[in-house]
Amino acid sequence: MRITPASELSARTQKLQALMQGAGLDAVLMLQSADLFYFTGSIQQGVLYVPAAGEPLYMVRKDHGRARMESGLKEVVPFKSPRYIPEVLADFGYAMPKTAGMELDVLPVGLFGRFQKVLEGCVISDATPLIRTVRAVKSDYEIEILKDAALQVDQVCKRAREVITVGMTDIELAAELEFTARKAGHQGLTRMRGFNSEIFYGHVFSGADSAAPAFNDTPLGGLGLNPYVGQGASYKRIEANEPIIIDFTGAFDGYIVDQTRVFCIGGLPDPLAKAYEDMLRVQDLAKEIARPGVAWGELYDRCHDLACEMGYADHFMGAAGAQVSFIGHGIGIEVDEFPFVARGFKDQVLEDKMVFAFEPKAVYPGLGAVGIDNTFWVAPDGLTHLTFSDQELAVL
Incomplete structure (x- = not known):
């Protein structure tokens, strides 16, 4: 069983961040299993927050211990629900994004609505083309x-x-x-x-x-x-x-x-x-x-x-x-x-x-x-x- 090397995860994140900057996105939030695996090396219940610059945050509800074991990311943190995202971002010195991308091709509408409330005032667009371009x-x-x-x-x-x-x-x-x-x-x-x-x-x-x-x-x-x-x-x-x-x-x-x-x-x-x-x-x-x-x-x-x-x-x-x-x-x-x-x-x-x-x-x-x-x-x-x-x- 392979564990994705940290160098692989870093290179993937950097490619995504370059595309994000070109698209004018402050952040990308991922929830879909395949995307989580690709960018974190693990598939645990949670949210991956990728800022346009800086370290990504893998916020994990279940199971944090396993995510910590499987993921080569530097920051793998526990959290209880999406409503705690502003608090976690503040802990790591990140301001709330004004523009963000999400996987709108696969994200359920109800779940998207929850994130809209958490990211109040943020303009959310589809990040899927950027993600798929990196993965290609x-x-x-x-x-x-x-x-x-x-x-x-x-x-x-x-x-x-x-x-x-x-x-x-x-x-x-x-x-x-x-x-x-x-x-x-x-x-x-x-x-x-x-x-x-x-x-x-x-x-x-x-x-x-x-x-x-x-x-x-x-x-x-x-x-x-x-x-x-x-x-x-x-x-x-x-x-x-x-x-x-x-x-x-x-x-x-x-x-x-x-x-x-x-x-x-x-x-x-x-x-x-x-x-x-x-x-x-x-x-x-x-x-x-x-x-x-x-x-x-x-x-x-x-x-x-x-x-x-x-x-x-x-x-x-x-x-x-x-x-x-x-x-x-x-x-x-x-x-x-x-x-x-x-x-x-x-x-x-x-x-x-x-x-x-x-x-x-x-x-x-x-x-x-x-x-x-x-x-x-x-x-x-x-x-x-x-x-x-x-x-x-x-x-x-």
Whole structure:
């Protein structure tokens, strides 16, 4: 188990403070778990107060002792409720902020109202874009953890080759692979930031179920076990000559990678076999053109155009009517981070050591889905693989 080094926390805070100063913010207050982990090294119930200059204050209600043990921040202080924030700030020589940022994309309205009362007279704006900008570029420390997460999903793929048989259900296969991942140190939780966005270890489904649409903002959904879950593996039995999708996360020491591989027993129908090879061509194009300075939206447009030129306009990234408007997404301590390889992001550009998953997929209702998904980090000379399992269609 890693404890985030104090030097990492300091560097992250300094990057955020530089952005805050540019945005005219006196302070940022964070409450969301992933953001707390990133900037404090712990996830305890409380508030992180980051001033535009000076030491951050991690005010913890429960559990202060554990926060003190896990966090490398200098100031980790106990407090009872948000109404004591002015008192704590005064104790450390900080005036009440006149402008502050909060995580308005995820903060519940009722809780926001409580902080408005505490910060009476303070103009509160959304700090989420600043926070996500800092988190988008990974350090060497973070990339090493992501490599460990990639080892997990490789073990999952190797186990899939050993256990897939005709007649086993998708949920039985998922259970086998989740067991493998858990033994390899998978943390169990796979965090997502988007409202009502949820995922477990990943998705495992076969045949027509792999093309079943679902509510989640992903190209593949699956039927799931019941409407309460509404995604992922079901009780469907695996048959020969159909795609078996292993779309799995590795999650280790707080960091996540995403990888998809396609398996089958005996082979695939020609349209699906060809589509799989063509999705590899889309990935190859991304690897060819993605460099620091390339706009997220440009990468999307060129890869989307290639898929359409190859005849997948009604199948790329979902079936017609259920297609998503992205091909890739940033990933780190949450699945849905910056950068977004998505339609419309013309002004945001890739930077050195940004990390994202790229997942071109083709979906055929009633037949199944195929595709590839790998996690990369952006290097000056192109994309560098983090996930590394064999990309060939796995014919068992």
